Amino acid sequence: MRVIIVDDDPIVAMSLKVILEAGSGNASDEKIEVVATGSSGREGIDLYAQHKPDIMVMDIRMDDINGIDAATEILSSNKDANILFLTTFTDDEYINKALKLGAKGYILKQDCAGLPEACKAVCKGQIVYGSKVVERLPDLLGRSSSFDFDAYGITDKEQTLIELVADGLSNKEIASKMFIAEGTVRNLMSSVLSKLDLRDRTQLACFYYQQIKP
Amino acid sequence: MRVIIVDDDPIVAMSLKVILEAGSGNASDEKIEVVATGSSGREGIDLYAQHKPDIMVMDIRMDDINGIDAATEILSSNKDANILFLTTFTDDEYINKALKLGAKGYILKQDCAGLPEACKAVCKGQIVYGSKVVERLPDLLGRSSSFDFDAYGITDKEQTLIELVADGLSNKEIASKMFIAEGTVRNLMSSVLSKLDLRDRTQLACFYYQQIKP
């Protein structure tokens, strides 16, 4: 199992090399061999083309080309490349991009002790995400439905109204669906908007899709 | 490492037990011990309470209580339970639910050879998703492939307008941002709404979050 490590901190790169090669001690496991280390996205792209490793372990924040862009570049010409991100950050944007471009893993450096196992799993065709990363997935996937309506003093009817607005219904339609007068819908709307500090129903719909059901 | 297997097919359960215990042969690895096997969600819940295993490997489609519901039940009283789904299906709804309830893994039975590694990874705090499963994640997360504005004859300016509406801006604010008159914004809006067969800006915002940038 041939691995390339790319991290802009040489000390980190070396540590990872040690961890990886130490983690391949057992006879029954495939041996892990770190065939090269790089220190930037540019270098990572070149090293991949040169060595075609089984796995590339890569940092995200790097000088010239960041890990995400480098991975995109690599995958564009090597569709089945195994790229495993190892980084300090759980930034949602990073996770999102990593998933979309088809990374085989996303592990935090604080969990790097599990890196050998992760690499083995990836080589077996699995994909590995560190726990801190997967904690974010439900939110990224939407409807963790954990929005705290109570914190804003939003009542049940108001909640219903929000959902109907987010379906694009007019006040009249909402009134009909909720069996209340159109005027009451207006009052409810007014109440919701002021509680959430929004201006109109369109902002409410946006708020819904961004904050409540992202 | 104490494991419980829950699968409504006893033959599968037994096979998994063999695979798991065979996969823990190496001295340096923690030994895997299958302390019990169950054949239904109900049984799974009881067995978990009884043994408090390190990992529970569970099928999803089962007779009385399905795996998802059983896991929800278990997690409600054991917040840090490690539950790993092993199933035949990549149904998006299952994956979604599994992620939301905080499962530590979702592996297809066809990939069960990697189960020992997966269990070890989970015990190290990682979360493991089989490749077929993760293939679905980008879609579940909202596809990166962009909405086909051309198919609806939406122009560049109209595209800009859509994004600003989806930010909750008023016509006046949009006019200011786009350096055009408010009347023109109205005309653009009218054009967009008719092209997309929508009624008002709120429906446009909903459309944006549901169809364009889900």
Added chain:
DNA sequence: TATTTGGTGTGACAATTGTCACTTTAAATT
């Protein structure tokens, strides 16, 4: 050159929308 096309703009208009003050009613609290 003449014509079409598309983007931009204006003004008028009706409908929808959000706010406000106030009433009514029912339930909860004293």
Added chain:
DNA sequence: AATTTAAAGTGACAATTGTCACACCAAATA
């Protein structure tokens, strides 16, 4: 029983919004 509270409704009002007919102009096209 008396009071308070909350939900529901009404009507008036101004602002915003969407539609439409029409005008202007520059670039492309015939």
